[in-house]
Amino acid sequence: MIGKTLISTPAKMLLASAALAALSACGGSRDEVKADLAASQVTTIGVNAYLWRASLDTLSFMPLLQTDSNGGVIVTDWYSNPANPGERMKVTVTILDTDLRADALRVAASRELAQGGTWVAAPVQAATIQKLEDIILTRARELRRDALDG
Numbered sequence: 001m002i003g004k005t006l007i008s009t010p011a012k013m014l015l016a017s018a019a020l021a022a023l024s025a026c027g028g029s030r031d032e033v034k035a036d037l038a039a040s041q042v043t044t045i046g047v048n049a050y051l052w053r054a055s056l057d058t059l060s061f062m063p064l065l066q067t068d069s070n071g072g073v074i075v076t077d078w079y080s081n082p083a084n085p086g087e088r089m090k091v092t093v094t095i096l097d098t099d100l101r102a103d104a105l106r107v108a109a110s111r112e113l114a115q116g117g118t119w120v121a122a123p124v125q126a127a128t129i130q131k132l133e134d135i136i137l138t139r140a141r142e143l144r145r146d147a148l149d150g
Contacts, residue, residue, distance in 0.1 A: 047072035054139035
């Protein structure tokens with residue numbers, strides 16, 4: 001094999017990475033790159049990544065029963081606050097879109113009260129669901145803002 005240089009696979013990957021880095025430096029300012037990274041539609045999953053991460057952060061104190069990042073569904077198991085063991089909650093968060101918008105988020109909750117040794121369904125106040133949605137949306141905006149600043 002005269003005239004043929006053998007380059008190892010890791011070396012090829014390093015050269016390719018260097019070439020891509022050099023090309024990415026051409027055209028566009030650093031601010032444009034940051035804006036692209038923090039776009040409201042950032043997603044490598046089936047739904048908006050900021051809403052997904054914010055939902056997981058917000059519900060991190062509750063045990064998770066099911067998560068589906070492609071379908072945008074998070075379901076918690078029953079959670080009882082240690083300060084109020086006679087009440088428990090279960091939450092389902094559904095992310096409906098790839099955009100970071102208030103209408104791309106739906107929160108549903110179930111509540112039960114302990115009565116006579118069994119759990120009995122009880123109504124959930126609309127304000128509770130609204131508060132959860134607000135917390136998730138605020139956290140998603142913070143994550144997006146951090147991505148812009150970082």
